[in-house]
Amino acid sequence: MSDSEHDWLRPEEEHETETVIDVGTAQSNPEVADAVAKIAALRQSIDNVDTAIVSLLAERFKYTSQVGVLKAREGFAPADYKREDYQIERLHRIAVDAGLDPDIAEMYREFVVTEAKRRHKRIAENGVDPGALDVFA
């Protein structure tokens, strides 16, 4: 597949050099075949992790939507900073336990909150009650 076919996928990166690492790379360069095989195995593990995370994100958004519906129904405000502080401190703690940089856990939290806000806005623009999706949960 030529670079030009997929430029829209990576506008910021199109001028970077690349090394395609696949079966062909190993066949053309037998001296790197061992490293190529190790990278292929690691990539399969990365893909398995991504499958699990995408499945969990699907469940997470189902839960936060339910929270949003309940809050809208009862007239609760979207924001609950006590809950947010609890989540920030909790994610920091479990990141340290898992051997993950706590900054990455905080970025993850911001990612899911930002996405909820974006969906919230889109629903508001389409005339649906924005309370149905919850920013903070």
Place this chain on the structure above:
Amino acid sequence: MSDSEHDWLRPEEEHETETVIDVGTAQSNPEVADAVAKIAALRQSIDNVDTAIVSLLAERFKYTSQVGVLKAREGFAPADYKREDYQIERLHRIAVDAGLDPDIAEMYREFVVTEAKRRHKRIAENGVDPGALDVFA
């Protein structure tokens, strides 16, 4: 905990109204006790999902670091757009299967790549071989 203690945690959101939803809310307002209990149960599920995702992110960054080390050792470029295209298409497909908006899966991919880039830069600034952390894996 007063709002002022934690203003640094949420500079953009400090002026929003909030509804703290906890045991106290239910005791003060018995008519919403049922909704408060449902939200508490959903929040526990959300927290369980977050624990699983943080654990998986910890494993993911271990794998991508290993890929980065292998690439640096063999003199491979960090970028591999064939791999990136594969990941984009694969995440789109599994998101649809999982009932997740594919845009969220793409945001997740951008989040992990952006974080890898940030770590890459930080290591470069500290004089360590930036190839040790891999942007694309």
